[in-house]
Amino acid sequence: MTQPTLVEIRQLGVRFTKRDRHTTVFESLSLDIREGEILCLVGESGSGKSVAAKSIMQLLPQPAAEYTQGQIRFGGRDLLTLSEKEMEAIRGKRIAMIFQDALSALNPVYTIGTQMIDLIRLHAPSRTGRKQALAQAKDLLKQVEIRNVDEVVKQYPFQLSGGMRQRVMIAMALSSRPELLLADEPTTALDVTVQAQILRLILKLKREYGMTVLFITHDLGVVHEVADRVIVMRSGELVEESDKAELFRNPKHPYTRQLLGSMPRIYFEEARP
């Protein structure tokens, strides 16, 4: 009952060079992302979880970052062998990414409507008029459960709350109907009640559109809410890979146990209503 694989990372090596000093992030990282799943990459700072996602998007800073070996296979091709032009047809289209800091990811001097219209027209196969694009933008905003879409399209990013901005980011990511969404700590900067809403939204997108999500987080509580499968990383290495239920029931690696053990926990007597 294993779903087909959407992304295969094989023996990926990544290193950074700064003033002739090399830092190896991955010696050899291999992992699969399966179609329709939410795969959580968990780890502390420096574990390489963000670098893994940025490698897929090829968003690592050039020329500081170097792929020393390996492949990233997506849609029958190795992304590492594609030209920048070929990559542009994938980045932001078939693979989209959302970030922790939605405010700095949005352009501060354009309204949400303008930014979305530009993006939709960029991705549109044929000529799409501004009016038509605006209608699509509003549709997308409704899909991420924004109610007052007519107001929001006229607003600037600074006028929106953190949760609303993250919804707008997700709506923009959805505009090209991507097969894969890379979510890099998308709820870390949010308050707990807003975090819960965004997590529910991501679960809905998976359920209703069959979207595949690579979800990066350091928070095991978040993992427990959204993950199908979990990969625990430490210092550029895959420490443990497991189904969510199994990970929480029976963590095998000592580091996973240490992570679980170091979580401050609330001892709730009763189950969630």
Add this chain to the structure above:
Amino acid sequence: MSGFLLEIAGLNKVYRTRGGADFAAVRDVSFQLGAGETLGIVGESGSGKTTVAKMVAGMLPATSGRIALGGKAFGKSGRSRADKKKIQYIFQDPVSSLNPRLKVRDLIAEPLKLYFKLPPGEIDKRVDALLADVGLPRDYRSRYPKELSGGQCQRVGIARALAAEPSIIVCDEPTSALDMTIQSQILELLKQLQLQKGVSYLFIAHGLEVIYSISHRVLVMKDGEIVEQGDTRSIFHRPRHGYTQSLIGAIPRIPFPAFE
């Protein structure tokens, strides 16, 4: 005369906005903090928790209200050095809250020189004792902040606060910028130091798990007001106010793994 160490009554902070309208960041906040106790303040961004913390620490003037330590109210005109010494502060960002040009030794010696008249040899001895208190090796005294990890910088921040021998330390999100495993070490350290020294904490955090793990009592804030306060167990297990219920309800619940 009540037995509380710190008494806050009717505290307000009002900002005048550009349009001339008043914005009340903190409204009519009252609470007490006992000796050796940890009072947690939770609330989402903009709830006023840091504003309360800064007013208590004397870093921000209150618009009105009473802040009394040991039965004696602080005056409007600023605090004496002796008063400042009694309430210390630990910051969220452990790295940028330390002067990058000072070595660990000098960072910790600073409050010692400010608040005590000590011979140089005694300062050195106290720096070493404080390093030991916060679990840093003695040879860290000659390091600079940039040579330390985030968790180690926070230990230096805690040593600086302890150096003044305060009766209260205001902890403003002291573990929010740290990794999980480091966060739990710092929380353990703070608990231990409280047992050893009897210091009280006013502990601000938006992470509910952190508040649960360290607080004896909890105060829930929303839009500048206290919506509920009580002992930690009753706040988390039997929240009465609708807002507290929605906060507690939003916490991801994880079953306990078999290995525990």
